[in-house]
Amino acid sequence: MFINCKGRLIDLSIPKVMGILNVTPNSFFDGGKYKNESDIISQIEKMLTEGADFIDIGAYSSKPSAEFVSEQQEIERIIPAIELILKHFPETLLSIDTFRAEVAKASIENGAAIINDISAGELDSKMFDVIAHFNVPYIMMHMRGNPQTMQNLTQYDDIVKEMLFYFSEKVSKTRSLGINDLILDPGFGFAKTTDQNYEVLQKMELFNLLELPVLAGVSRKSMIYKTLDITPQEALNGTTFLNTIALTKGAKILRVHDVKEAVECVKLFNKINL
Known part of the structure; x- marks a missing residue:
């Protein structure tokens, strides 16, 4: 199971870790923390030293209460971050967390390797065409509605069955456009209640039926801290668990705020399973 990142074949048969860098003022966990060049460089160096395989950059918070950010604002936030990181760490494989085709296009043109789309093309009809044109790996997440409406759209008859159908349709469409490298993200916390998040996690191995790598993004999310009645800042232990x-359910990429702990999870998991 490989993906092609800028001519480098990445073997996902061994799980990988994706470190999160939010260049937003309002992310639920680290908003505003990385707003100048020295902070960004320091955090990237830390994550790469700790073993991150990818860095995922987001410039538009997807939490339900997040303020609107224009396409131009998003580009103006994200392109300087890409340029800065690749200047200091040129071998870094950058993933861009965006649902906008123009942001994706500009990011790829400036050196990004992967596009991570929370809407799987639903919020911008041009996204698939951009991915097909540049033929970069594409992470498709399950969500209903948009970040502002998603928590009102949690009615399912059979959530995992409906998600499998959703992904099957997306895979068929993207394959018809010649998109080769696809990654599925169940979208924990997006248009799902806490109980539904845990049901999806419990049954996550079913997504392996689609024969594509699965990304798990549970890092410090409300499904952890609300269940434990703690804060996001206290949710590292729950995240690690x-x-x-x-990983036991088949995740091939862990998207995390805390790289060191996730890398340790992968190493111990591999010790048992390889």
């Missing part, structure tokens, strides 16, 4: 469960 759920990351371990995700």
Whole structure:
């Protein structure tokens, strides 16, 4: 199971870790923390030293209460970050967290390797064409509605069955456009209640039926801290536990705020399973 990142074949048969860098003022966990060049460089160096395989950059918070950010604002936030990181760490494989085709296009043209789309093309009809044109790996997440409406769209008859159908349709469409490298993200916390998040995690191995790598993004999310009645800042232990469960269910990429702990999870998981 490989993906092609800028001519480099990445073997996902061994799980990988994707470190998160939010260049937003309002992310639920680290908003505003990385707003100048020295902070960004320091955090990237830390994550790469700790073993991150990819860095995922987001410039538009997807939490339900997040303020609107224009396409131009998003580009103006994200392109300087890409340029800065690749200047200091040129071998870094950058993933861009965006649902906008123009942001994706500009990011790829400036050196990004992967596009991570929370809407799987639903919020911008041009996204698939951009991915097909540049033929970069594409992470497709399950969500209903948009970040502002998603928590009102949690009615399912059979959530996992409906998600499998959703992904099957997306895979068929993207394959018809010649998109080769696809990654599925169940979208924990997006248009799902806490109980539904845990049901999806419990049954996550079913997504392996689609024969594509699965990304798990549970890091410090409300499914952890609300269940434990703690804050996001206190949710590292819970994150580590759920990351371990995700690996046992077949996750090939862990998207995390805390790289060191996730890398340790992967190493211990591999010790048992390889």
